[in-house]
Every structure is written in structure tokens, then in C-alpha cells.
Amino acid sequence: xxxxxxxxxxxxxxxIWHSHHAGGPNLRMLTxxxxxxxxxxxxxxxxxxxxxTAGLASIEFHGSDDAYYKKTLYGNSDxxxxxxxxxxxxxxxxxxxxxxxxxxGLIGTEDRLDKQLINLPVTFxxxxxxxxxxxxxxxxxxxRIFVSGITAGIAAENTEQNSIPESSNILALxxxxxxxxxxxxxx
Numbered sequence: 001x002x003x004x005x006x007x008x009x010x011x012x013x014x015x016i017w018h019s020h021h022a023g024g025p026n027l028r029m030l031t032x033x034x035x036x037x038x039x040x041x042x043x044x045x046x047x048x049x050x051x052x053t054a055g056l057a058s059i060e061f062h063g064s065d066d067a068y069y070k071k072t073l074y075g076n077s078d079x080x081x082x083x084x085x086x087x088x089x090x091x092x093x094x095x096x097x098x099x100x101x102x103x104x105g106l107i108g109t110e111d112r113l114d115k116q117l118i119n120l121p122v123t124f125x126x127x128x129x130x131x132x133x134x135x136x137x138x139x140x141x142x143x144r145i146f147v148s149g150i151t152a153g154i155a156a157e158n159t160e161q162n163s164i165p166e167s168s169n170i171l172a173l174x175x176x177x178x179x180x181x182x183x184x185x186x187x
Contacts, residue, residue: 038158051081051088
């Protein structure tokens with residue numbers, strides 16, 4: 001549990017997507033196949049290297065029946081640098097909160113992990129969330145994001161239509177929570 005949200009993060013190497021290490025030119029992009037019906041909210045674990053305030057990263061949500069939502073991520077509000085140094089160091093403490101901290105991090109300063117909450121429009125309530133696309137327009141030394149976890153929240157009335165996706169690789173970081181007292185179980 002991070003920030004009172006369950007994340008199914010495998011205890012293995014290579015379980016984080018780093019846009020800094022992704023190959024190719026800009027735009028760096030990660031597409032995650034989801035396939036869950038009635039998703040109302042998505043929780044992510046995202047921080048940056050060399051954080052900047054400009055909106056150099058975004059998350060796009062694509063539904064099975066044309067639902068679409070884009071969340072631009074701004075430094076010092078939605079995302080910040082993982083290390084308390086001289087890059088971006090603040091979050092809004094409403095939709096983005098700190099969920100982990102190591103006061104003696106990599107270079108002797110605090111390292112942290114932040115959780116974002118993205119509430120999806122009601123158009124997603126009656127269709128499948130097909131994909132989540134993370135986009136990064138930064139560059140080395142000028143902001144790069146890394147994604148450590150994803151959890152999808154589903155309205156209680158939609159939990160019977162879903163099963164937890166099979167784990168496969170980094171993209172298996174999607175956990176599923178029902179917005180009721182019961183958590184989904186794999187069928």
C-alpha cells in the first residue's frame with residue numbers, strides 16, 4: 001500500500017519504465033494495455049529526473065468507445081524530481097502526494113516517490129479503459145519521467161465485469177481496486 005492505494009509491484013529488476021532509458025528520439029512514449037470496464041480513477045507513481053515546471057509530460061486515457069482524456073503533468077504541482085536537490089521539489093498535496101521517502105538518498109539528500117490521482121470523466125463509466133499512454137517530451141538534463149506503478153479504481157457497480165489482468169512485465173504494474181470495501185480477486 002502506498003498512499004492507502006494497493007500497487008502490485010513485482011519484487012524484481014526492470015519493474016520501472018524510465019523515459020530516460022527508452023530508445024529513440026523524442027517523443028518517448030509508453031503504451032499500457034488495460035482492458036478494464038468502468039474505470040473511474042487512476043493512481044500512478046511518477047517522478048522525474050531533472051524536473052522542470054513546464055508541461056513536458058502527459059498521460060492519455062483511451063476508451064473502447066471513443067472516451068478520451070489527457071492529463072498534462074506540470075513540475076512543482078503534478079510531478080517533481082525524485083531527489084531533493086535543485087530541480088523541482090514541490091507537489092500540490094491534493095492530487096499528488098508523497099508516498100515514500102528516504103531521507104538519506106542517493107547523494108545524501110532526500111529521495112522520494114509521489115502518487116498522482118487522476119479522476120476520469122464520466123464517459124469512462126460505461127466503457128472499457130483500453131490503453132493508458134505516457135508521453136515525455138523532455139531530454140537528458142531537462143526532465144525525464146519514470147513510471148513506477150499504476151492502479152485503476154473501478155466503481156463498485158462495475159467490479160463484476162472485470163478481472164485482474166495477468167502479469168507480464170513492467171506493464172503489469174496495473175493493480176485494480178474497487179471503490180467499495182471489497183477488492184477484486186483474480187478469477
